[in-house]
Amino acid sequence: MSVSASFVAHFDVDAFYASVAVRDDPRLAGKPVAIAGRSRRAVVLTASYEARPYGVRSAMPLYQARVACPDLVVVSPDMQKYRAISSEIFEVLSRRGHPIERLSLDEAFVGLGGATFDEARAFAAARRREIFEVTRLTVSAGVATGKTIAKICSDTCKPDGLLAIAPGDEAAFLAPLPVSRLWGIGPKMQARLSVFGITTIGELGALGDARLRELFGSWWAEVRDLARGVDRRPVQPERETKSISTEETFEYDVRDEDRLIDVLRVQARELAETLARERTVARTIGVKIKRADFTTVGRQTHLAEPTRDARRIFRVAVHCLRRAALDGAPVRLLGTRVASLAEGDALQTSLF
Numbered sequence: 507m508s509v510s511a512s513f514v515a516h517f518d519v520d521a522f523y524a525s526v527a528v529r530d531d532p533r534l535a536g537k538p539v540a541i542a543g544r545s546r547r548a549v550v551l552t553a554s555y556e557a558r559p560y561g562v563r564s565a566m567p568l569y570q571a572r573v574a575c576p577d578l579v580v581v582s583p584d585m586q587k588y589r590a591i592s593s594e595i596f597e598v599l600s601r602r603g604h605p606i607e608r609l610s611l612d613e614a615f616v617g618l619g620g621a622t623f624d625e626a627r628a629f630a631a632a633r634r635r636e637i638f639e640v641t642r643l644t645v646s647a648g649v650a651t652g653k654t655i656a657k658i659c660s661d662t663c664k665p666d667g668l669l670a671i672a673p674g675d676e677a678a679f680l681a682p683l684p685v686s687r688l689w690g691i692g693p694k695m696q697a698r699l700s701v702f703g704i705t706t707i708g709e710l711g712a713l714g715d716a717r718l719r720e721l722f723g724s725w726w727a728e729v730r731d732l733a734r735g736v737d738r739r740p741v742q743p744e745r746e747t748k749s750i751s752t753e754e755t756f757e758y759d760v761r762d763e764d765r766l767i768d769v770l771r772v773q774a775r776e777l778a779e780t781l782a783r784e785r786t787v788a789r790t791i792g793v794k795i796k797r798a799d800f801t802t803v804g805r806q807t808h809l810a811e812p813t814r815d816a817r818r819i820f821r822v823a824v825h826c827l828r829r830a831a832l833d834g835a836p837v838r839l840l841g842t843r844v845a846s847l848a849e850g851d852a853l854q855t856s857l858f
């Protein structure tokens with residue numbers, strides 16, 4: 507066993523919303539349950555394990571789920587309750603003071619640097635037990651030398667499981683799994699890979715560098731390493747920074763829109779560099795404009811897909827500037843701001 511191996515544990519509550527519903531209403535036990543809103547266009551947020559054999563899945567339109575499973579019991583979500591349970595879960599996970607990267611209300615990575623493999627596995631087992639004692643919910647956990655592999659472990663052993671992959675066994679564990687199990691490899695990339703006869707992670711890892719470069723562009727080396735079981739992305743605890751901004755106060759008031767757009771271009775480039783350095787992506791992009799009369803106007807846009815791409819940030823900022831409808835009013839300050847920051851490593855951002 508390599509002495510320098512450092513471990514990551516991934517925790518994920520099993521069918522979180524549905525499990526909460528069953529916990530709080532024992533009449534639902536053993537029944538196919540879906541959590542969904544009441545609107546006509548509602549989608550399934552979580553399906554209980556009893557509903558899954560019918561093909562009921564999260565993100566499926568509710569009407570479709572009802573067709574697939576006529577006995578489906580539909581329960582409205584209770585976000586307040588989920589948030590309260592979530593803090594109980596994170597309280598348990600943070601007891602030993604390890605860094606925690608929160609992925610959602612019921613899912614997190616815990617960095618276990620310094621622990622041996624046995625200690626890391628024991629940590630995961632103990633937290634699983636404690637979360638069950640506190641919440642009466644089962645949580646599955648994976649332990650491995652990297653985040654992606656730990657997550658695949660917990661997915662594989664659901665529900666109520668614990669799977670730990672010893673250092674050195676990663677590649678063998680991943681090899682038979684379909685490429686879709688790697689984060690960021692969606693249906694489009696799967697189709698491209700299948701053209702080359704690549705369906706498993708092992709086959710992907712065996713590809714030559716040139717082919718990988720052709721398929722994955724600048725992220726090819728990360729994909730190759732991951733497919734070969736090498737996953738060095740660190741656990742990233744929540745950062746304090748909730749937004750990043752840059753602004754410029756002009757020496758002379760500016761009326762010329764082209765000149766303002768030039769400023770936005772520079773600011774977008776600067777923000778993109780900061781985001782890349784922080785390994786972060788932003789979902790909100792906005793501009794702040796102070797007119798010569800000192801009135802301030804702000805416009806922002808929320809993106810469907812988070813980004814750290816300079817051109818994207820620039821285009822959205824220009825759009826915001828135009829929405830502010832300055833009509834040639836003199837401007838003394840112009841700024842760009844990115845917010846709704848999320849952990850985003852290169853692999854995920856590039857492939858999604």
Ligand SMILES: [Mg+2]
Nearest residue numbers: 518519522612
């Ligand atoms: Mg979950």
